[in-house]
Every structure is written in structure tokens, then in C-alpha cells.
Amino acid sequence: MQHLWFESALLAEGWALDVRIELAGATIQSIETGVPAKRGDAKHGVALPGLCNVHSHGFQRGMAGLSERRGRPDDDFWSWREVMYRFLDRLTPEDVAAITAQAYVEMLETGFTRVGEFHYLHNDVDGGRYADPAETACAIVAAAEASGIGLTLLPVFYAHGDFGGAPAVPGQRRFLSDMDGFAKLVEASRAKLPADAILGIAPHSLRAVTPEELAAILPLADGPIHIHAAEQAREVEACVAWSGARPVEWLLENADVDRRWCLIHSTHLTDAECDRLAASGAVAGLCPVTEANLGDGIFPAIRYLE
Known part of the structure; x- marks a missing residue:
């Protein structure tokens, strides 16, 4: 002792x-x-109690510095995403483990003792599944165990390239799952977790899942549910064009959003969305460094807390 x-x-x-x-x-x-x-x-x-880092893509620690400065006048989130796609094209599971371990050590050094790993890099470089569907999840678990940080693993379901089930683009091939493959991935990931880890689930965004897929995957895990929502103005406009509703508005109307849910970013909200999100008990998962780097906007935190 x-x-x-x-x-x-x-x-x-x-x-x-x-x-x-x-x-x-x-x-x-x-x-x-x-x-x-x-x-x-x-x-x-x-x-002081340790903090929880509610939203991590551990492998992205390795691309720090590649996109911190604007290269052309129209650089934005969408051009940043292309840099990210090119970076991850060359990563092996061993690379993911090493980069993520570095990120986790740095989190511990700044007071974070648990991390929510929004884990979507599932496939090999050609887009095919590894023989072990939890190959890269094992890399995340190894990084957590090597660093000593508590892990909440959030396997991401990502099936489409845009709203309405649009086809994915080549740069997204390492993220993609079908329903059966994702169910196997979740169960394989569950088997790899240490006793103190938590397994949740993460529909990537309304751009990447259809309403039918969203309803079908939620029962696969009984932990927290995380989803990207309303990070970009263009995303909000596209969601309205697809459904007639804004992303957070759609989720509040069509999903049973409650205390299990964490809506990542939630930057572009109307007053009504903000009020309803707060009343639901769901967490707004803010990423201030990312949102500042990409010029996303500012979450209405004062209204949400009031």
C-alpha cells in the first residue's frame, strides 16, 4: 500500500x-x-481530482505542426481534413500505439487522468479489415497501459461520406465499416480492454451514418455515446438541405439524447438548440484548441450553463 x-x-x-x-x-x-x-x-x-479528456484522436498527435498555419487563403476545416487523410495513409498499428502513447503521457503531465478515445482508424492502408478487427484498438489499449491513463474506448461507426448515405471518398477508406463488421469490431474491442476501462460507442456524425444505422448501432454498447455535431457552418447547411433540420436539432428530435450522450463541438447552435441540449442532460464536448486552430467558432457556454 x-x-x-x-x-x-x-x-x-x-x-x-x-x-x-x-x-x-x-x-x-x-x-x-x-x-x-x-x-x-x-x-x-x-x-485535485484528475480531469477527463472527453475527446481524443490519439494518432493526430503525430501531425501536430503540419496544419497549424494557413497555406492558402481558403484553408479551413475541409482542407485540414485532406492533410489528415494524407497523414494517416502511412500509419501502421505500431505507429498508432507509439504516437498515442506520447499523447497520453502529455495528457497525464497536464492533469488528465482518463481519456475518451474517439477511435475511427480501423482498417489497413488499403481499406481492408485487419485479420483481428480490433488490431488498432489494441494499439490504443497498449498506449493507455504503457502511459497509465484511464481509457474510455469509443469505437467509431463511419459508413458514408456525407448526409443521406452518400458514398465515402478514398481518403476515408481506413474508417469505414458495415453493420456486421462494426458489431464484430465492438465485441473484439471489448475483449481487449483492461478491467478499469469503459467501452462506449461513437457514431461519427450524421454525415457518416444514416438514421437507420444510428438506431441499429446504439444497443451494441451500454457505455457513453459520443458524436460529432454542428462543428462547421457548412455541415449545418448540408444537414438542413438533407433533413430540414440542423444537426443538434435533428438529434434532439430523432434520438433519445440524454446523460449518456456527448455531442462533440456543438459550436453552431441556435438558442433553442442550446437550451434543449442543456435540458437533456447531454454533455457538450468542447475542443478549444482544435476549434481555435480551425476557426470553427465559439460554443455558447454561458447560455448552456445557465
């Missing part, structure tokens, strides 16, 4: 003084408050 003693700590019930924590490996066994340190305790000042 390891014992840590803190002058103060932020606990579930609030701030406490003279806090002694007993650890078994990485698991907290007991917490005492208002007690003196004992011989052998590691003494510290202030303890």
Missing part, C-alpha cells in the same frame, strides 16, 4: 484539510480527513 497526505484536497463533498489517501496500485482504497500524516507518508500541498 502507498499513502499520500495532503494539506488540503478537493473531495466529492468539497474541500477538506489534512487528507490521507491510501492507494493500492492506481486504485484509491480509503480517504481520511482531519488526520495527521504518518511515518512513511508522501506529503504534498493540494490534491
Whole structure:
């Protein structure tokens, strides 16, 4: 057993003084408050709970710097996406494990102790499935175990290139699944997870799944549900053209959005969408660095929290 003693700590019930924590490996066994340190305790000042990084694409850590500066006047999210497609074309599972482990270590160094890995790089470079459908999921698990970060694995279902079931483009071939293949991928991933990991599910976006596919995949896992929504103005316009509704509006009307859901970005919301999203209990998963780099916009956080 390891014992840590803190002058103060932020606990579930609030701030406490003279806090002694007993650890078994990485698991907290007991917490005492208002007690003196004992011989052998590691003494510290202030303890804060670790943060959860709600949205990670670990392999993208390896392309940092490739798209941080505008190369031409019309560079935007969509041109950034083309850079990303070219980068991932050459990655092996071993590359994914190494890059993701680096990203996870950096998260730990800045106070994040769990990560939600929105994992969509499933296929080999030619677009075919690996012999083990969870080959790249194993790389994510290896990175989490090597770094020590807690893992919430979110296998991504990605079947189409745009709203209405449009065909995917060649750069998306490493992401694609059909329904049966995705079910096998989820089960294979489940079998690879360590005991403290959580398995959720991630329909990539309304661009990449049809309504029928969305309804069919949600029962495959009972953990959290994450989806990209309303990151780009062009995405919102295309969703309206397809369905007559905005992405978040469509989800609130057609999916049982509740506390299990995390809508990533949710940048472009009407006041009504913001209010309904907050009332649903769903999380708005913000990515401030990405959203700033790509000029996406600013989430209406004050209204959401009020």
C-alpha cells in the first residue's frame, strides 16, 4: 500500500484539510480527513481530482505542426481534413500505439487522468479489415497501459461520406465499416480492454451514418455515446438541405439524447438548440484548441450553463 497526505484536497463533498489517501496500485482504497500524516507518508500541498479528456484522436498527435498555419487563403476545416487523410495513409498499428502513447503521457503531465478515445482508424492502408478487427484498438489499449491513463474506448461507426448515405471518398477508406463488421469490431474491442476501462460507442456524425444505422448501432454498447455535431457552418447547411433540420436539432428530435450522450463541438447552435441540449442532460464536448486552430467558432457556454 502507498499513502499520500495532503494539506488540503478537493473531495466529492468539497474541500477538506489534512487528507490521507491510501492507494493500492492506481486504485484509491480509503480517504481520511482531519488526520495527521504518518511515518512513511508522501506529503504534498493540494490534491485535485484528475480531469477527463472527453475527446481524443490519439494518432493526430503525430501531425501536430503540419496544419497549424494557413497555406492558402481558403484553408479551413475541409482542407485540414485532406492533410489528415494524407497523414494517416502511412500509419501502421505500431505507429498508432507509439504516437498515442506520447499523447497520453502529455495528457497525464497536464492533469488528465482518463481519456475518451474517439477511435475511427480501423482498417489497413488499403481499406481492408485487419485479420483481428480490433488490431488498432489494441494499439490504443497498449498506449493507455504503457502511459497509465484511464481509457474510455469509443469505437467509431463511419459508413458514408456525407448526409443521406452518400458514398465515402478514398481518403476515408481506413474508417469505414458495415453493420456486421462494426458489431464484430465492438465485441473484439471489448475483449481487449483492461478491467478499469469503459467501452462506449461513437457514431461519427450524421454525415457518416444514416438514421437507420444510428438506431441499429446504439444497443451494441451500454457505455457513453459520443458524436460529432454542428462543428462547421457548412455541415449545418448540408444537414438542413438533407433533413430540414440542423444537426443538434435533428438529434434532439430523432434520438433519445440524454446523460449518456456527448455531442462533440456543438459550436453552431441556435438558442433553442442550446437550451434543449442543456435540458437533456447531454454533455457538450468542447475542443478549444482544435476549434481555435480551425476557426470553427465559439460554443455558447454561458447560455448552456445557465
